[in-house]
Amino acid sequence: MAPSAITTELTNGSSVGATLSDNRPRILVPEKVSAEGLALLQELYNVDTRKGLTADELINIIPAYQGLIVRSETKVTAAVLAAGQKLRVVARAGVGVDNIDVDAATGNGIIVVNSPSGNIVAAAEHTVALLLAVARNVGRADATLKAGLWERSKLVGVEVGRKTLGIIGLGKVGMKVARMAIGLGMRVTALDPYASPDMARQAGVQLVPALADLLPVVDFLTIHTPLLASTLNLLGEPELQRMKPTARVLNVARGGVYNEDALLKALDEGWIAGAGLDVFTAEPPKPGSAAARLAAHPKVVSTPHLGASTVEAQENVSMDVCTQVLEILRGGLPTAAVNAPLILPEEYRRLQPYVRLIERMGSLYTQHFAGGRAGGMIGGRRFELVYRGELAGISNTRPLFAALVKGLVSSISDAGGRDVNIVNATIIARERGIAIDEKHVRDDAAGGSVVTTYASLVTLRSRGPKDPEATPPSSPAAQPEQQQQPQHQAEEEQVIEGYVSGKAIFISKLDRFAANFHPxxxxxxxxxxxxxxxxxxxxxxxxxxxxxxxxxxxxxxxxxxxxxxxxxxxxxxxxxxxxxxxxxxxxxxxxxxxxxxxxxxxxxxxxxxxxxxxxxxxxxxx
CATH class of the missing domain: 3.30.70.260 (ACT domain)
Known part of the structure; x- marks a missing residue:
């Protein structure tokens, strides 16, 4: 476990890393986030913990920050993101990002990361806890006993063994719930069009093709999907009426996947027997709302969004997102970017040396061919990245694309390329008139250079108008071939090639010259x-x-x-x-x-x- 973060109280009630420096990037944490993760950041950055900010206060202070770490309460709206001119990353210490305007973040070139794996066990265990609690009337039993009553005869429950659990969404949490339920002796049936039939079969889960095939046969139903347009109000009155009157439903995913008015009616009318709810459309539920009435309903076991509220889960998600924030602010790759392709750990390890290589190739291009002049030999040129060998088989090359843009602009931008990331690289390239094509060459012989010595070879090729400022000075010893070139020739091509050996990176070709040096x-x-x-x-x-x-x-x-x-x-x-x-x-x-x-x-x-x-x-x- 990482050491706890050291903070000091400010006069306004906020706290900040003890070694405050105005020159260091700043990260705002407006909610409680486990100190173990924050400790990773405080050596390099100023971490301000300021709880209880209003929406206006957040907009007023966000311009000073490069990073923002939230949980579920803070609303990161388009207005907040527009005000955060320095923001490079917004991290959600959890799974869902409903409280973050991801489209607005993408438009502003801000990376949004989350922790899709940090609370898997906690969410799955809480689902099973609610399943057992609603089956055995644990909530009502506890409340009546605390009130001095002894109502055994009114609190007869049902066993879960040999019952059927239906799961909508057989992802990581759904599969964990399935395995736990099978351990309790339950049969598990699931609906997920993206699930692997082989994996489901190996886990002992029966997949069904449609919701209509699932609802009539289940004794318990749990949903583990994100809240999308396709999953909002996924279960309404028609769906709930198809279920057994003895069935019970669970929700530890997102409020809104059940239509709350329909669920309230289903409980009142006896269409279903009970519910275990951890999430609601508004949290906390507004007085008098359907969510509030559900939370107070005698057939409902309700908890205040505790799915990820374990000590272990909070430490896991904090460490996860803080590690990603650290990497992004240092120019590295996130492992769970919501608004960019997911980079798996094994992909990260494979791509990282090539990210460094391609960034250096881009910087070498600008400084060598363009002389570091702003705009010179960069804007208006056409660039091509050619991947050969093993690298040609990797489909997720956005980090490599971003690395090239970062390298090309690093020596001619005030930020030194530190403002370039996998989300805004395309925007920055377009703003600077840089056109980049990517080419995957699996048949190396067809690509010109044959990969024989290296497992992967990267070629950066640039074509465009000749820059008169970059023309070498004339020499008395000019080549005959140069003297005979037509004066009207206005386009040229420049090439840089490189490769990775172990963790070391090398340039193997610079323009027309064969080389082998570490950039x-x-x-x-x-x-x-x-x-x-x-x-x-x-x-x-x-x-x-x-x-x-x-x-x-x-x-x-x-x-x-x-x-x-x-x-x-x-x-x-x-x-x-x-x-x-x-x-x-x-x-x-x-x-x-x-x-x-x-x-x-x-x-x-x-x-x-x-x-x-x-x-x-x-x-x-x-």
Whole structure:
């Protein structure tokens, strides 16, 4: 168990992480959330716990926060989300998100996460508790005994063994309830068009195709579905009239799946024998409403939304959503985003290194090809992400798409790309005029580069108008091929390829040059003619400015055999011939890629560009 969060009381009655810093992102928690999860956040963020906020107060203070963690009471409306200009994530410490305007969050590029698994056991156990309580009149028995009465003869119940339990929604909670009910000796019949027949059969559950096949045969009925347009008022008067008069219904899912007026009538008219209710359309029920009358009905065992109210469940959901908030604010992936494709843990582990690779590829593109100029070589260009090998078989690539957008804009945005996530990546790309296509190539031979060395290969290809500002300076040693190119050519293509080895990421191709380097730290990339003296000159310039070389690599044209040679830093001042088949001929181009430590100023770049045969120099910080 994580250590409890340390908080301090503010003068206005709220509490905040003890190490408050105005420079750290802030997270608002307007409801009680287990301290074990909040402790995960307080090392990096300011966590403000402010209970009892009105709707207007929430709108007034939300502009200062990057994260919002709620349970079921706080209404996260479109107005709240519009006011939260800094908001990047809204987390629901639980399953249902009825209290969050998910569409408005998506429109504002805000990720909504929940904890679909944290309270499975608690919800299932509470369902069985209500089942037994309504079968044996536990609620009425307790109330009458506390009132000094002894009414044994009026409280005769029924056994649940050998009875039929009907389940609508055979998801994680529904399946858990089914297994518990079978353990009590019950027969279980279920309705779920998305359930696996094999899994149901293995669990001992009989699936039926329609509601009409389920209702007449069950002795107990429980529903475990989200509240959607298709499930709102799922059981009304016609459905309840089809049930046995001895049947009892349960609801530990969402208020509204039963029509409350119809359920009240069914109990009063004797269409069914009883109900166990944990959730209502309005919580707490409004006085005089159908929900309030149901809660007070003698045939109903009612509880105040306790389905997830166990110590263990509260710790689980808190740890779950706080871990996701932590990952999102650090630029990572959520595991249960409501408004984005669900990322399973195994997918997360597979995708995470490629997320880092593609983000670095995007940042490398902007800094190397566009020189980091805002808008230069980015807006108006067409990008293509090509996945080859094992990666081509992954259908959920939205995290990879978002990683590319984040990388492309990171060096030219005030937020450094930290505002890009899997929800708003498409919006940001559209705003910046970036068109991105994704291509899955399972037949590697058809895709150009054949994946032989790597399990997966990622290619980033860009096409668009030539940027005159990015054209390398002319050189006396210009290639004949370059001189013969038609002047009216206005479009060009640039390519970056990369791969993952273990947890390490590598660039294997940069434009026309074969390479093999780790995209990290400060890099100097020199486009030059491969001839003796270049390495010594570069080493001398950097040494003269106090810049140390940590590694160096020369990348040759991609069509040259043995195109890449790695050079130790100690050899960087050696004037010896490091040639890639060019024999010193100035028409042979190469890239010199250096990892450097120290400040690379404009004077350093200017001195490097002075040498004859150095066509261009780019500074890349990754």
């Amino acid at each position: 990290a730290g400060t890099l100097l990339i020199l486009h030059n003619y491969d001839e003796p003296g270049k390495i010594g000159y570069v080493g001398g310039v950097l040494g003269g400015h106090g810049v140390n070389i940590s590694f160096m690599q020369v990348a040759g044209l991609n069509d040259a055999a043995a195109a890449v040679a790695a050079v130790p830093a100690a050899a960087a001042v050696d004037d010896g011939p490091l040639l890639l088949g060019g024999g010193g001929h100035k028409a042979r181009e190469a890239l010199m890629i250096l990892g450097v430590d120290g400040e690379v100023t404009q004077d350093v770049l200017d001195d490097l560009r002075k040498a004859e045969g150095i066509l261009d120099v780019s500074l890349v910080k990754l």
